[in-house]
Amino acid sequence: GESVGLHLPTLSVQEGDNSIINCAYSNSASDYFIWYKQESGKGPQFIIDIRSNMDKRQGQRVTVLLNKTVKHLSLQIAATQPGDSAVYFCAENIRDDKIIFGKGTRLHILP
Amino acid sequence: GAVVSQHPSWVICKSGTSVKIECRSLDFQATTMFWYRQFPKQSLMLMATSNEGSKATYEQGVEKDKFLINHASLTLSTLTVTSAHPEDSSFYICSARFEGRPETQYFGPGTRLLVL
DSSP, rough: OEEEEOSSEEEEEEETEEEEEEEEEOOTTEEEEEEEEEEEOOOEEEEEETTTTTTTOOOSEEEEEEETTTTEEEEEEOOOGGGOOOEEEEEEEEOOOEEEEEEEEEEEEEE | HHHHEEEEEEEOOOOOOEEEEEEHHHHHHHHEEEEEEEEETTTTEEEEEEEEOOEEOTTTTOOTTTTEEEETTEEEEEEEEEEOOOOOEEEEEEEEEEEGGGGGGEOOOOOOEEEE
């Protein structure tokens, strides 16, 4: 079965607020994690990644946090905008092999 | 750079026919390509991994005789859904990697298959 899962299938956030999407993974051998954004009818779009030797990485308006102790990954989106509406997937990679996707969270932006 | 295309973007076919989907890396050479399948409101499920010039490696539960994968060149991989049935209707997504690292893996836009 899937080794990567998400706590919340749907997240509604007020426009302008920060969004936090969580992910739990079960394979302790995973050494690379990625967050993807997928809009309806499109392929996944890379957002940000992090290696297991890091616990935080920041991009433009996005931050990924990795807690290896509890096998938890989160994506923080600052000042959420309508264009952020999409499904977000965390994914993991073990030893530079294949990328396995988690279940996904739909982010809904409230006006 | 690092663009991956798929063709066609959508296809409708009759049950029992075969459908071929192409995945191309447009500006890089992909040593490895991956095929995923995604049902509505679900995640991407890896179907198989293909390396140029060798046979594809299929994930558990994926029928290799039904989903034929050919990776004949460093820029092209094809997925053929043979004798398609309505349950094969799905969104098929490929990705291409140009080095051994997952950081070099890029995804295509997907192909929507509807089998009537």
